[in-house]
Amino acid sequence: MDRGKMVVNSDECKGCGLCISQCPVGCIEFDNETINKQGYHPAKYKGSGCTACGICFNVCPEPGAITVYKLVKA
Amino acid sequence: MYEPILSKPKSFFETYKEKTGDQTITHYCPGCGHGIVHKYVASALDELNLTDRAIFVSPVGCSVFGYYYFNTGNLQAAHGRAPAVATGSKRVNPDSIVISYQGDGDLAAIGTAEIIHAANRGELITVIFINNAIYGMTGGQMAPTTLVGQKTTTTPRGRDPHNEGYPVKMCELISQLNAPIYVERVALNNAANRAKAKRAIKKALKLQSERKGFTFVEVLSQCPTGWKVDAPDALKWIEEKMIPYYPVKVFKDTSNEAEPYPEAKEIISGEKVFEILGIKRDEKKEETIKYEIPEKYKNPRIKIAGFGGQGVLLLGVALAQVGMMEGYNVTWIPSYGPEMRGGTANCSVNISDSLIGSPVVEKPTILVAMNKPSMEKFEKDMVSGGILFYNTAMIDTEPQRDDIIKVPVPATKIASDLGNIRVGNMVMLGAIIEKTKLLPLETVKSGFEYFISRKNLIPLNEKAVEAGMNYIKENNL
Ligand SMILES: Cc1ncc(C[n+]2csc(CCOP(=O)(O)OP(=O)(O)O)c2C)c(N)n1
Ligand code: SF4
Ligand code: SF4
Numbered sequence: 001m002d003r004g005k006m007v008v009n010s011d012e013c014k015g016c017g018l019c020i021s022q023c024p025v026g027c028i029e030f031d032n033e034t035i036n037k038q039g040y041h042p043a044k045y046k047g048s049g050c051t052a053c054g055i056c057f058n059v060c061p062e063p064g065a066i067t068v069y070k071l072v073k074a
Numbered sequence: 075m076y077e078p079i080l081s082k083p084k085s086f087f088e089t090y091k092e093k094t095g096d097q098t099i100t101h102y103c104p105g106c107g108h109g110i111v112h113k114y115v116a117s118a119l120d121e122l123n124l125t126d127r128a129i130f131v132s133p134v135g136c137s138v139f140g141y142y143y144f145n146t147g148n149l150q151a152a153h154g155r156a157p158a159v160a161t162g163s164k165r166v167n168p169d170s171i172v173i174s175y176q177g178d179g180d181l182a183a184i185g186t187a188e189i190i191h192a193a194n195r196g197e198l199i200t201v202i203f204i205n206n207a208i209y210g211m212t213g214g215q216m217a218p219t220t221l222v223g224q225k226t227t228t229t230p231r232g233r234d235p236h237n238e239g240y241p242v243k244m245c246e247l248i249s250q251l252n253a254p255i256y257v258e259r260v261a262l263n264n265a266a267n268r269a270k271a272k273r274a275i276k277k278a279l280k281l282q283s284e285r286k287g288f289t290f291v292e293v294l295s296q297c298p299t300g301w302k303v304d305a306p307d308a309l310k311w312i313e314e315k316m317i318p319y320y321p322v323k324v325f326k327d328t329s330n331e332a333e334p335y336p337e338a339k340e341i342i343s344g345e346k347v348f349e350i351l352g353i354k355r356d357e358k359k360e361e362t363i364k365y366e367i368p369e370k371y372k373n374p375r376i377k378i379a380g381f382g383g384q385g386v387l388l389l390g391v392a393l394a395q396v397g398m399m400e401g402y403n404v405t406w407i408p409s410y411g412p413e414m415r416g417g418t419a420n421c422s423v424n425i426s427d428s429l430i431g432s433p434v435v436e437k438p439t440i441l442v443a444m445n446k447p448s449m450e451k452f453e454k455d456m457v458s459g460g461i462l463f464y465n466t467a468m469i470d471t472e473p474q475r476d477d478i479i480k481v482p483v484p485a486t487k488i489a490s491d492l493g494n495i496r497v498g499n500m501v502m503l504g505a506i507i508e509k510t511k512l513l514p515l516e517t518v519k520s521g522f523e524y525f526i527s528r529k530n531l532i533p534l535n536e537k538a539v540e541a542g543m544n545y546i547k548e549n550n551l
Contacts, residue, residue: 005076012098016105016298021306022265038099055265057080058272061109062099063116063143064086069076 004052005069008043012065015040019056019066025049028056083116085125090142101139105305107262107295108137111204111271115173116144118276124283128171129163131156133185135177136210136297154185157192160199168338171282172199179209182218182242189248193288196253198335200278200289203244206297207316214300218242221315226300241319245292249325255287255332257325261294263312267322277329285334294320358427362401365517371461371510373427375435377452379420380444380465382410384486385499388525389442390421392503396513396521397425405433418447425512440510442502444485449473461510463502481509481551488541497538504542509551515539 006028008019013036020028020043027049030041043065052070060066089097102109119125129147132140133156141148147170151159160174174192181189181203192199208226209215215228219241223232233241249257256278260271271293278289294316296308303311348355367374376393380386387408394406403426410419422435437457443449443464453462453473461479467486483505489498507513518539522532545551 004079014099014104016305018105018305018309021309024265038096040104052079053265054080055268058113058265058268059110059262061102061104061106061113063109063113064082064098066080067078067082068080070079072075072077 001071002048002050003071004050006045006050006056007067007069008045009065009067010034010036010042010044011038012062013040013042014038014062014065015042016061017043018059018061019043022055022059024053024055025051083113083120085116085119085128085145086112086143087145093139093142100143102136103297103299105296105298105308106136106210107206107293107297108204110262110268111202111275111293111295112137112140112143114272114275115175115202115279117272118279119146119171121276122280122283124171124279127169127283128173129160129167131160131163131172131174133174133176133180134211135180135204137175137177137204138211140175154180154183155188156180156185157188157197157199157201160201161192161195161197164197164199165338166341168198168341171279173279174199174201176201176203177210178203178205178207178217178219178244179212179215182244186218189244190251193248193254193290194251196255196288198282198285198287200282201291202275202278203290203292204295205244205292205316205320206295206300207241208297208300210297210300214297214302219244219320221319224315243320245290245320245325248290253288254290254326255328256281256289258290258327259292259294259320259322259325261312261317261322262296263294263309263317270322281329285337286329286332287335292320294322353429355429357429359401359403360427363427365400365514367425367513368511371440371512374423374425374440374510374512375438376423376425376440376442377420377435377438377455378423378442378444379418379448379452380442382419383496384419384444385496386419386442386444387421389499389503390423391525392500392518392521393423393425393506393513395524396517397423399517399521400513402426403428403430405430407433418445418451420448420452440506440512442506443469444498444502445469446471453478463505463509465498465502467498481505481546483542483545483551485542488545489538492534492538492541494534494538497535500535500538501542501545504539504544505546505551506542507539508543508546515543 031044130144132150134153156174160172164172216226245259258274261267298308394404397404405424408421458477465485466482467484485498485501
């Protein structure tokens with residue numbers, strides 16, 4: 001299991017690409033299938049690789065667009 | 075099992091109810107640094123548990139709507155004045171945590187004096203300074219921080235220091251002063267610098283909460299729109315262009331040595347201010363009052379409105395002057411558009427037997443409308459039972475209200491019959507004093523020398539006042 005995961009709230013994403021360009025492991029991409037209600041292709045987690053470093057959260061300008069989760073032992 | 079470790083800070087509103095349009099997203103352009111810094115401020119307030127004590131002062135610039143987002147106290151200051159507003163706010167609410175959030179046009183151009191002096195006084199506030207090397211809101215003009223050679227809409231060939239001067243380094247300036255205790259420049263270009271930025275903002279707010287002194291954090295922040303690059307490239311631009319000129323570092327940190335400011339002394343209440351100044355709030359001016367205004371029109375709040383050039387401001391001055399000569403407290407305050415002629419103008423006059431709180435008249439008891447737009451604009455604001463004088467020579471419609479007294483006076487026509495269309499204002503003055511007995515004619519006459527600058531026109535003005543009085547009498551108005 002990956003150490004972390006990130007979730008994009010796609011309707012709050014403005015498709016600026018900052019998280020994608022700054023993610024050190026490259027685990028975020030544009031969701032070219034989706035056009036959100038603002039008319040952008042939102043960012044989305046590729047599904048694996050996240051280390052919960054939080055870099056995407058701290059570069060995203062939208063207050064509620066990204067949530068970062070960390071793996072904790074159950 | 076996964077647990078959220080980073081999510082929307084609680085110091086933001088859940089939805090932005092003040093905002094028009096979509097209330098779940100900010101009004102900022104995609105990739106704008108403002109949103110990032112907002113997040114750091116909100117996170118710091120969360121972590122320091124200061125949200126309930128915080129007052130966020132929004133500037134003029136793209137962040138003018140900061141108050142949409144922060145679930146704190148909010149103020150919005152005139153362009154460049156945020157540090158002055160923050161000063162006042164902090165001084166009357168010493169337990170608050172006051173943030174003056176400003177762009178580089180706001181802080182380093184129009185607001186230069188405010189920031190320098192707030193810093194020099196060592197106000198107990200935190201200034202977050204967004205340096206994006208441009209005026210974002212107004213469409214990408216040069217800011218004082220625009221780099222040499224940088225193209226903007228007002229420096230299309232690039233900033234030339236011989237014409238526009240060199241980019242202003244605010245941290246360097248502020249850190250020269252004695253009072254500031256913490257001055258740091260940070261940048262949003264990479265993860266390490268963003269982490270420092272987040273820490274710096276938190277540190278500044280913490281120092282304020284410890285009453286240590288003035289704190290200043292400059293953030294090199296991207297404006298992808300103004301710079302005409304996409305957001306990821308804007309981060310490179312910060313790194314390659316801005317940081318070499320604007321070094322990212324701590325310029326001053328005397329926070330360890332700084333003694334906390336003494337706890338604020340007792341706040342002086344408004345009542346106490348009156349006491350200290352020896353003003354008795356309810357005191358009537360009885361001893362000085364010579365002429366008794368009829369009960370019905372006592373303490374009038376008067377609005378006079380018309381075209382620039384119709385003498386509406388002078389009519390107000392006349393009423394205030396004569397009221398003063400009769401021993402009343404008076405105020406007169408004009409309000410006019412940028413046009414000298416043809417535009418609209420209005421003034422507010424108070425004549426009172428007690429203290430006047432504000433010179434502005436929002437709900438007139440007496441309205442003088444010299445033209446149609448003025449009547450349309452102000453009639454609805456009148457108090458019920460108020461009295462409206464309207465210039466029927468220029469207004470071809472009837473007033474709408476039926477809970478006011480209406481006095482139609484063809485002032486401009488009467489003036490023109492007297493040979494000078496411009497004394498319509500004095501015709502109105504005559505009509506007012508005849509109808510309301512607000513002020514005596516004799517005092518109006520002795521007042522002329524104060525408000526009519528061309529003495530040879532005094533007889534004509536006197537005639538106009540009398541003509542206005544006669545019109546009321548003859549028509550039994
Ligand atoms: C007294 C006054 N002068 C000028 C303006 C026009 N104006 C609005 S925002 C602005 C500059 C904004 O630039 P900055 O402070 O750098 O903020 P940004 O929009 O880049 O965040 C100016 C000149 C104004 N609103 N008020
Ligand atoms: S940084 Fe935020 S707004 Fe920009 S693409 Fe990523 S999730 Fe969307
Ligand atoms: S114009 Fe620039 S500073 Fe203003 S919101 Fe857009 S990116 Fe941000």
